[in-house]
Amino acid sequence: MGLSIFEQERRLYAKQHAIAEKQLRPIFRKAIIENMKPVVKWVADFGSKDVPVERLIKKDVWLPAYLIAAEMIGQKFARQEYYYQRAMDSGETKASAIEFLKDVWSGKFRTYITEYVNNIASSLNQTTIDLIKSALAEGDELGLDRNGFVRWFYKKANEIVADRTQAFSRTEATKISNLGKEIGARSWIDEQGGGGYKVWLGRIANERPEHLELNNTIIPIDDYYNMSGFECQRPGDKNLPVGLVINCRCTQSLMSENRYNAYVNRGRIVDGKLVGAS
Numbered sequence: 154m155g156l157s158i159f160e161q162e163r164r165l166y167a168k169q170h171a172i173a174e175k176q177l178r179p180i181f182r183k184a185i186i187e188n189m190k191p192v193v194k195w196v197a198d199f200g201s202k203d204v205p206v207e208r209l210i211k212k213d214v215w216l217p218a219y220l221i222a223a224e225m226i227g228q229k230f231a232r233q234e235y236y237y238q239r240a241m242d243s244g245e246t247k248a249s250a251i252e253f254l255k256d257v258w259s260g261k262f263r264t265y266i267t268e269y270v271n272n273i274a275s276s277l278n279q280t281t282i283d284l285i286k287s288a289l290a291e292g293d294e295l296g297l298d299r300n301g302f303v304r305w306f307y308k309k310a311n312e313i314v315a316d317r318t319q320a321f322s323r324t325e326a327t328k329i330s331n332l333g334k335e336i337g338a339r340s341w342i343d344e345q346g347g348g349g350y351k352v353w354l355g356r357i358a359n360e361r362p363e364h365l366e367l368n369n370t371i372i373p374i375d376d377y378y379n380m381s382g383f384e385c386q387r388p389g390d391k392n393l394p395v396g397l398v399i400n401c402r403c404t405q406s407l408m409s410e411n412r413y414n415a416y417v418n419r420g421r422i423v424d425g426k427l428v429g430a431s
Contacts, residue, residue: 159369159406159427163354166330166404173226173295175325176378180225181321181368184218185314187211188281196306201289212281216270223262223329230333231258234407238341242409254340261336261372269391284313311333319370320399328389328399337409339374347410349374354390356402364388369427374407 181250217380223257228311240246240271342349355368363381370378377384385393388403406414416422 154423155297157199159352162406163356163404166354166358169230170330170404171242172212173230173330174322176225177222177322177326177329178318180218180222182314182318183213183420185317185321187214187283188278189285189310190382192285193307196289197303199214201293201302201306204285204289206285206289207271210281210285212274212278214324215274216267219266219325220263222325223332225257227253227262227329227333227336228258229300230330231337234334234337235340238409239337242345244340257340258333258336261331265332265416272391274420281313283308284317288313305396310334324389324399324401327403328391328398331361331387331389331404335407336404337375342374342407342409345409345411349410350408350413351387352406352408353378354404354406360403361397361401363397364401371422371425 157179170275188211191211192204194207195204197211231254232251235251236248288306292305292309296301297304297305338349346390351365351369351374352369352371366382367378372378378392379384380397383393383397387405389398389401413422416427421428
């Protein structure tokens with residue numbers, strides 16, 4: 154098995170990520186609209202003066218959206234990765250019932266997502282508040298009458314929804330799919346015993362230099378990558394600052410200790426890097 158398999162995985166993930174991103178759009182679009190809806194209604198009813206944006210923003214929209222996304226996308230990637238790891242190690246390609254793992258995976262997703270959303274909810278709400286306040290100020294400068302302002306603000310609100318939906322869907326598709334891959338791989342590795350390893354696979358084209366510097370880096374599955382001084386477990390990790398996460402489309406390949414040792418023995422891993430992987 155040559156290292157071209159990692160390039161194949163990189164390309165397959167790119168296609169799967171695009172599908173996941175598309176599937177997540179209506180989920181996050183609905184959440185963003187709900188987040189902003191009370192402000193839009195206020196403007197329609199009372200105009201642009203003294204809009205209590207902070208009080209009107211609906212704050213409880215994020216966790217339900219993220220949990221739906223985790224169930225829809227995360228479970229799919231976890232299941233797929235479990236079968237993939239099993240096939241790579243044992244040659245078994247027939248899909249067998251793994252219903253017993255679904256509850257385990259669901260619990261892991263829920264724990265991670267709940268903690269994650271609790272940590273970022275205030276930031277998400279503040280971003281919405283800032284965007285709306287900026288739009289209100291911009292509209293006031295136009296000197297429109299009330300009806301004109303309301304029409305203009307509707308247009309601006311739709312632009313905010315569209316822009317945020319695109320960024321949310323792409324970024325969270327990366328976060329949730331890579332978490333799913335890792336959960337699925339760990340299930341197989343734990344089942345077999347021994348350790349595991351992970352390899353950062355950047356998208357190459359249109360990717361950040363900080364991400365490309367990690368390309369083909371291989372480390373133990375429980376260790377952290379170091380990206381410009383920030384430690385992270387996987388692409389899209391919640392520990393990374395927003396500037397290093399938003400719109401990321403990287404993934405990682407995972408492997409059992411036996412597969413890792415086979416690559417080492419064949420000279421395909423040198424100084425913590427895969428050789429000839431892309």
